[in-house]
Amino acid sequence: xxxxxxxxxxxxxxxxxxxxxxxxxxxxxxxxEIEGADAVVREFLLxxxxxxxxxxxSFPRWKPVRVPWDLIDIADPEHPRLRCSxxxxxxxxxx
Amino acid sequence: MKKLDLARDVLDKQVVDRDETKMGRVxxxxxxxxxxxxxxxxxxxxxxxxxxxxxxxxVERWLEKLRRFSIRKTARQRVAWEKVIEIKPYxxxxxxxAIDTPAFAWERWLRDHFVAKAEAKPK
Numbered sequence: 001x002x003x004x005x006x007x008x009x010x011x012x013x014x015x016x017x018x019x020x021x022x023x024x025x026x027x028x029x030x031x032x033e034i035e036g037a038d039a040v041v042r043e044f045l046l047x048x049x050x051x052x053x054x055x056x057x058s059f060p061r062w063k064p065v066r067v068p069w070d071l072i073d074i075a076d077p078e079h080p081r082l083r084c085s086x087x088x089x090x091x092x093x094x095x
Numbered sequence: 096m097k098k099l100d101l102a103r104d105v106l107d108k109q110v111v112d113r114d115e116t117k118m119g120r121v122x123x124x125x126x127x128x129x130x131x132x133x134x135x136x137x138x139x140x141x142x143x144x145x146x147x148x149x150x151x152x153x154v155e156r157w158l159e160k161l162r163r164f165s166i167r168k169t170a171r172q173r174v175a176w177e178k179v180i181e182i183k184p185y186x187x188x189x190x191x192x193a194i195d196t197p198a199f200a201w202e203r204w205l206r207d208h209f210v211a212k213a214e215a216k217p218k
Contacts (some may be wrong), residue, residue: 003129003130005125006126007123008125008136009106009124009148010148029100029101029103030100030102031099031100031101031103032136037177039176040134041135042134061196070133075128
């Protein structure tokens with residue numbers, strides 16, 4: 001049985017919303033780790049801080065919103081969905 | 096464990112073969128969704144139709160139709176991630192020969208229709 005596949009470049013710039021429809025930011029990148037011959041995606045980066053990070057710019061006040069892979073549903077690249085609420089995600093970012 | 100920023104370190108990077116011959120850029124990345132496990136990069140894609148997809152599905156369809164008149168018969172070239180040998184800040188090296196791939200369709204056509212004939216002509 002083949003697993004679903006998506007085009008990563010179609011995710012870029014798409015707004016991620018939580019189950020209540022609250023937007024948490026646009027996807028601007030993702031971090032992957034090399035594990036042997038595989039490259040495994042660990043987290044997605046959202047928000048203006050993520051866009052700046054692509055150019056190597058970092059501001060303390062504009063940090064990227066980091067969403068672990070298991071908290072985001074990207075099966076539909078046009079409408080990526082958070083699996084938790086925006087408030088829960090914000091709480092995780094602070095901790 | 097090496098970390099990659101997919102948008103900064105992989106997408107749009109120059110692709111070279113094992114002899115460091117340029118063969119295009121990474122125009123697309125295919126992610127495999129594995130349910131309870133984290134997604135993995137399945138393949139990289141190259142081709143102007145792949146790039147057009149980023150501008151919209153209509154542009155992709157339009158260029159796909161135009162491609163039929165092109166020498167290059169393959170709209171998109173997909174290379175499995177396992178073929179990646181090395182990722183440098185300025186290029187990604189693949190374990191294959193560019194001349195054997197659709198990326199060099201124009202070069203092969205020119206070689207077969209012009210260069211070979213020019214060399215065959217008696218001097």
